[in-house]
Amino acid sequence: MAEASAVKLFDRLDEQPSDSLLQLIALANADPRPEKIDVGVGVYRDATGGTPIPRAVKKAEAILIETQQTKAYLGSQGDIRFIELIKPIVFGEAGAADDRIVGIQTPGGCGALRLGAELIEAADRQARVLVGQPTWPNHGPLIECAGVEMVGHPYYDAKSRTILFDEMMGAIGKARSGDLILLHGCCHNPTGADLNPDQWRAIADAVAKRGIIPFVDLAYQGLGNGFEADAAGTRLVVEAADQALVAQSCDKNFGIYRERTGSLFVKGSNRRTAEIILGHLQSRARTMWSMPPDHGAAVVRIILDDAELRADWNAEVTEMCARIRNLRARLAGYDERLAYIEGQNGMFSMLPLSPQAVLDLRASHGIYMAGSGRFNVVGLSDENVGRFAAAVVEKMDG
């Protein structure tokens, strides 16, 4: 029996607020109204409202089950062939040949972001990560959890629907050499407002000149304007900078969300530094998940190594991308106040809605979106896109 005065360690814990995006999934699922519209969490939905497993994934899974001989450990770097196949998709053929860029398989894009933060912390506890606001709500927790400070700067103004590029450049101008800047490679989450090629070039010049290290989050490649266009900005900044990090995810573009499949690539100043970096990535990974889960990466490897499966996967991502673009165009055509949505990319855009308006839309129309006014464009269906547009326009601030 414990003494009455015994310390009750876990009784000291405060209650944690639930993750707002994950809570939305539960709230939307529990709503019995058949006409409800779930545009909360970022998952792709097809015309029937389902989130299909891509054909190529199904086939690759069958091949994997048939042919896999062992599930013995692979090591902290994960599936090396998977890394070799992802590298040119992210960096192009020239980048893939750059031996200053090393890669490691991670549990999804979240694992890659967290591991990147661990590497920063190992290198310099004083280094700070600049981040444009608003950003994905999990960026702060993932990076700060490793003990790395984040410094916000304005990125987007929801009222005028514009990127605050001068403010962003001002923040880069004030950063210390050795600081990092978190950049959304494409399909900005939550705003959908991506940097244009001129802006990427200006950022590439500025980070190179000032010794700032780009830390790119590339979670939606292929779902904005195709694989090449979606990686163009990332390639520009990585090429320009002496050192860089890219957190990549296959969860969305392979439709394997719960398999947690991603990678972290880091560019060192030279081959020797890159090797040392890889050693640190492996030892930090060992302290967190030891080795990444295999299934998703094995499936991706099978697809990318097979010309037919790869072509089919590409075709399906192209269809997904076209569906997103089509829904964007339909929203834009509905009302001129929604016209800006067509020029944005990926799954998300933001509506200028007050938190109260978001709650009202939930109560009166069963529309589930994030409190910030972010909505998942591709959570809409052909049937409800008009209904959604009519309801939100009524409540918009401007």
Ligand code: LMR
């Ligand atoms: C989202 O932003 O909805 C997705 O990235 C899912 C998540 O993990 O939050």
